Amino acid sequence: MELCCSHLYEEFGESVTEWNSVGDWFECKCVDFEFILVGKLLGRQTGLSTLQLLEIWKLEDVVDIIGLRNEFYLFRFSSESDFRRVWSSGPFFMDQQCLVLKKWWPDFDPERESMSFAQVWVRLPQLPLKYWEPEVVLQVANTIGQPIKFDRTTEDGRDLIRFCVEVNLNLPLPLGAKIHDGEEGFWWQRFKYEIPYLCYFCGCMSHEIKSCRWAAMKQNENQRESSSFTYGPWVLAPTQQAKPNLFSPHMSLRYVCWSPAPSPWVKLNFDGSYKRRASRSGAGGLLRGAEGHFIAAFVMPLVAVNDPLVAEAWGLWHGLQLAFRLQIQCIWIEGDSRLMMEMVNDLREPQSEVKSLVEECQSLLKQFKGWVARHEYREANQSADHLANLAVYADECEEWYKEPPPSLIPLLQDDLMGRLSPRLVL
Numbered sequence: 001m002e003l004c005c006s007h008l009y010e011e012f013g014e015s016v017t018e019w020n021s022v023g024d025w026f027e028c029k030c031v032d033f034e035f036i037l038v039g040k041l042l043g044r045q046t047g048l049s050t051l052q053l054l055e056i057w058k059l060e061d062v063v064d065i066i067g068l069r070n071e072f073y074l075f076r077f078s079s080e081s082d083f084r085r086v087w088s089s090g091p092f093f094m095d096q097q098c099l100v101l102k103k104w105w106p107d108f109d110p111e112r113e114s115m116s117f118a119q120v121w122v123r124l125p126q127l128p129l130k131y132w133e134p135e136v137v138l139q140v141a142n143t144i145g146q147p148i149k150f151d152r153t154t155e156d157g158r159d160l161i162r163f164c165v166e167v168n169l170n171l172p173l174p175l176g177a178k179i180h181d182g183e184e185g186f187w188w189q190r191f192k193y194e195i196p197y198l199c200y201f202c203g204c205m206s207h208e209i210k211s212c213r214w215a216a217m218k219q220n221e222n223q224r225e226s227s228s229f230t231y232g233p234w235v236l237a238p239t240q241q242a243k244p245n246l247f248s249p250h251m252s253l254r255y256v257c258w259s260p261a262p263s264p265w266v267k268l269n270f271d272g273s274y275k276r277r278a279s280r281s282g283a284g285g286l287l288r289g290a291e292g293h294f295i296a297a298f299v300m301p302l303v304a305v306n307d308p309l310v311a312e313a314w315g316l317w318h319g320l321q322l323a324f325r326l327q328i329q330c331i332w333i334e335g336d337s338r339l340m341m342e343m344v345n346d347l348r349e350p351q352s353e354v355k356s357l358v359e360e361c362q363s364l365l366k367q368f369k370g371w372v373a374r375h376e377y378r379e380a381n382q383s384a385d386h387l388a389n390l391a392v393y394a395d396e397c398e399e400w401y402k403e404p405p406p407s408l409i410p411l412l413q414d415d416l417m418g419r420l421s422p423r424l425v426l
Contacts, residue, residue: 035083036104040115041071072110093196121194123162143177172203192237200231255420258380261332263290268333270319271384272311281305283315284387292416298399299391312337313357320364330370341375379421383411
């Protein structure tokens with residue numbers, strides 16, 4: 001297939017190179033495949049509007065473009081900065097068409113490849129401010145697909161959150177998701193997708209309703225009624241160019257996991273929990289050896305404590321007491337309260353409500369030959385979080401030695417296997 005770009009030379013100078021065949025292109029360019037993207041054009045089959053695409057990309061250097069079968073295109077960038085900017089900014093929409101991109105790979109074959117995944121921007125209209133937390137938004141994004149990046153925008157004069165996820169083009173796009181609010185129920189959050197078209201019958205992004213085989217089948221059965229469509233224009237939002245600033249200027253997606261302390265250290269993970277509606281709180285924690293083997297665990301229900309920071313402090317105190325009784329020499333402490341870790345390390349003045357507990361913990365730490373106290377993300381502290389939640393509804397303090405409580409075993413196994421959990425971090 002020949003892609004003629006001669007009409008672009010006057011407008012863009014040397015920014016586009018014309019090739020008559022795939023063979024010519026590879027013969028000339030086979031030395032370097034580093035900055036190549038494969039593109040698939042979805043939607044109206046009218047060919048790629050190269051002029052419009054280059055206006056969107058605003059490249060700084062030369063790009064070679066060649067058309068292949070089945071609406072596939074190859075893009076070879078001369079500049080790494082152009083390559084990375086285009087790769088991180090897709091997908092691109094032009095006149096009811098969608099160009100999805102993937103990095104080129106040696107076995108690419110336009111006859112067999114389907115390009116069934118694409119990056120799509122999603123908006124969360126009318127999301128209550130109490131849910132504007134990175135962890136909540138990440139959980140919502142995971143219900144749609146693989147999160148890529150986060151951003152903010154405005155709609156009708158209001159700020160709202162948007163994020164980019166990788167979705168399967170052949171599966172229906174979710175209309176919304178439940179955001180659970182502890183014991184108070186849930187909030188139904190609807191989604192709006194920044195795409196120019198969608199099949200209003202099956203909810204897939206790979207085609208429009210006029211090309212939907214499921215809609216055709218229903219029409220043949222006289223069962224198709226527009227009033228019964230679940231999808232419609234209300235799930236679409238105006239497309240806009242991805243912004244360089246994300247959900248936070250320096251926020252990125254990382255995968256974290258629990259890891260054992262180096263020998264001869266013993267790791268203490270602790271946590272505190274406060275259930276406002278039940279007016280109950282508790283603390284929990286566990287000790288594990290250098291290879292991750294279980295040593296001991298505890299739950300500690302708390303009376304008249306209505307502050308999660310105080311619950312955290314009690315969890316640390318009880319964990320240190322337990323480690324001291326077991327004659328542990330070197331203790332490696334991890335908790336998911338950054339504030340608590342900063343106070344223990346004398347990086348911040350202890351708050352009045354926990355000052356006495358923090359000072360007592362610091363006094364206990366002096367009894368060990370060595371100690372380290374560091375903050376860890378909640379996703380890597382799930383075993384301690386589970387114990388703290390158990391403590392909230394426990395009748396009395398309880399400790400386990402050698403054998404953990406049954407409900408903790410799956411989490412311990414996940415930790416030993418290094419199970420990764422997504423986390424938005426600064």
